Amino acid sequence: xxxxxxxxxxxxxxxxxxxxxxxxxxxxxxxxxxxxxxxxxxxxxxxxxxxxxxxxxxxxxxxxxxxxxxxxxxxxxxxxxxxxxxxxxxxxxxxxxxxxxxxxxxxxxxxxxxxxxxxxxxxxxxxxxxxxxxxxxxxxxxxxxxxxxxxxxxxxxxxxxxxxxxxxxxxxxxxxxxxxxxxxxxxxxxxxxxxxxxxxx
Numbered sequence: 001x002x003x004x005x006x007x008x009x010x011x012x013x014x015x016x017x018x019x020x021x022x023x024x025x026x027x028x029x030x031x032x033x034x035x036x037x038x039x040x041x042x043x044x045x046x047x048x049x050x051x052x053x054x055x056x057x058x059x060x061x062x063x064x065x066x067x068x069x070x071x072x073x074x075x076x077x078x079x080x081x082x083x084x085x086x087x088x089x090x091x092x093x094x095x096x097x098x099x100x101x102x103x104x105x106x107x108x109x110x111x112x113x114x115x116x117x118x119x120x121x122x123x124x125x126x127x128x129x130x131x132x133x134x135x136x137x138x139x140x141x142x143x144x145x146x147x148x149x150x151x152x153x154x155x156x157x158x159x160x161x162x163x164x165x166x167x168x169x170x171x172x173x174x175x176x177x178x179x180x181x182x183x184x185x186x187x188x189x190x191x192x193x194x195x196x197x198x199x200x201x
Contacts, residue, residue, distance in 0.1 A: 038171065040097035045173045047090035047125075048158060052184050054084045054151070059184075062191040081132045084151075088129035095122050117161035124150045155188050 057077040061068035076083070095118060098104065104111055112119060127147055130136070137144050158181040166174045 038101075040094050040101060041166075041171050041173060043090045043097065044094035045177050047087050047094055048162075048177055048180060050083050050087035050090060051125075051151075051154065051158075052180060054080050054087065055155070055184065055188070059187050059191045062194050063187055084132055085129050088125040091122055091125050117157045117164065121154050121157050121161060124154055152188070155185055159185055 053076055057068075057073050057080065060073055067073055098118070099106075104115070128151060131140065131144060131147055140147065159178065162174070162177045162181055166177070
């Protein structure tokens, strides 16, 4: 990698970190002063949006081939690594706040049953974030791709997580979270159907 590429990558990383922190501060401001939803829920919602943004390039190029060369899709593809790390950042903060607010006992086996979806999602996000670097790609080789295939499990876990945990206490963002997670699931299924039909033909 040339010095110029290193500088460009570092600048991109810094910009996305600033954007993530800015979003976090805006979220904090909204939860404190406007109160559209608890802070933990807002952070969870931003984690959901960031996660979906990482999937859009691969799903859309299959479902909507004409859009695969659009500037927005190409930008998402180029920044996918950093957006994925942002999803982990928001998701881990969401989990930490829920842990504190609900006084969740991590030593109890029942906790891992009750919060199976959220813990699984956070575990996958953690794996993806830790291995989202060039060093991991070189060291893990083919295993890197296998690890990052786990991201597709989250597509199925998210609607279950949102519906299960928010069914009792809804906020303004709950319908949007449910809608986005279900739309994401539908497009993923459509993309897979199109791939299978293409292989058969």
